[in-house]
Amino acid sequence: MLNVENIRKDFPILSRKVNGKPLVYFDNAATSQTPQQVINAIVNYYSNYNANIHRGVHTLSQEATDLYEESRKKIQAHFNAKFSHEIIFTSGTTHSINLVANGFSSSLKKGDNIIVSALEHHSNIVPWQMLCERTGATLNVIPMNNEGELVMTAYDKLLSKNTKLVFCNHISNALGTINPIETIIEKAHAVGAAVLIDGAQACPHLKPDVQALNVDFYVTSAHKMCGPTGVGMLYGKEAWLKKLPPYQGGGEMIAEVTFEKTTYADLPHKFEAGTPNIAGGIVFGTAIDYMNSIGFEAIANYENDLLQYATKKLLDIEGLKIYGTSKQKTSVLSFNLEGIHPYDVGSILDKLGIAVRTGHHCAQPIMDFYKIPGTVRASFAFYNTKAEIDILAEGIKKAKMMLS
Ligand SMILES: *Cc1c(COP(=O)(O)O)cnc(C)c1O
DSSP: OOOHHHHHHTOGGGGOEETTEEOEEOBTTTOOOOOHHHHHHHHHHHHHTOOOSSSOOSHHHHHHHHHHHHHHHHHHHHHTOSOGGGEEEESSHHHHHHHHHHHTTTTOOTTOEEEEETTOOGGGTHHHHHHHHHHOOEEEEEOBOTTSOBOHHHHHHHOOTTEEEEEEESBOTTTOBBOOHHHHHHHHHHTTOEEEEEOTTTTTTOOOOHHHHTOSEEEEEGGGTTSOSSOEEEEEOHHHHHHSOOSSOSTTSEEEEOSSOEEEOOTTGGGOOSOOOHHHHHHHHHHHHHHHHHOHHHHHHHHHHHHHHHHHHHHTSTTEEEEOOOSSBOSEEEEEETTSOHHHHHHHHHHTTEEOEEEOTTOHHHHHHHTOSOEEEEEOOTTOOHHHHHHHHHHHHHHHHHHO
């Protein structure tokens, strides 16, 4: 069981007021809040260890390097990667995806195809479109149904020996659907295609095992799982990471440089050009420790309870429609009030201290599917409460009264 009152004390921001009202933070799918433990770790780094890594012989540099590499090992253990050099630090999910997309530039050709899902975040659509433009490969889309689930029979038809890559998110940020990635990976491998899973929305809710999934690439951002912004990771199977060319050139990623030829450093440094977000990388490990100290099973149970409670409560409001009704979903509620623009609802909720997201949630194709301009999205984390959901429900009723 999860002691939410104690947990809330870890998050200083949760006791602030917005527009004179206690903050109700329901925009967790955009970024999670930061516990004191993580804030302390950032302060500790800059107060005691700040130095550039992997270069200096001096003590500070060695200590900072050790902390950075320890964090990499923590991330490796958390995701159950076989080797720590399969974990590449990046600036986040978007960077990780671009790194992989860029790596396939020279191996794809006309006639090849790439499959993405209809539920993707723009960061998992645009880099592949750019890759197709560069290589002449074609982009195919696994369609979705009304519940917000992928149509797997259509996926079967898209797969062929020309399929080189498949990209899908683990959990949809706009609707909360948990996608059947085990099946997606297995079927892609059966035709010889590689798979990248975007885990940005999954990692706050569950603990993926990259070896059990047998996934080729798995990417995420620290800021969605209680860590800081500007840092994330790319997991890649060793064989793939050895095969892919480096993404950026610079310091840190080379073995030897002359004007005739440069040889690249071993993994993981080959993909880590330049001075990284050192504090961020170290503290990513602290965030993972924090979440594990609460426990992912407890988090999942508690959040599911919140989701059921909120779904029932919101559906009691006349004229409210929820988008994304899969049985397999996490604590995201995307909804609209009949005849009212989501932006107007969001603005009134903000006046009441309630932070929700409005708009297309970087997933415009999903909004096109439902023929709507966007939704209001309330996304819950393990530090939210049923009392806050009651405040949301009252706020929505108030917005409805004011706007209709
Ligand atoms: C947030 C999110 C991203 C983008 O993450 P960044 O940290 O902005 O790079 C990509 N995919 C999904 C599913 C997300 O939720």
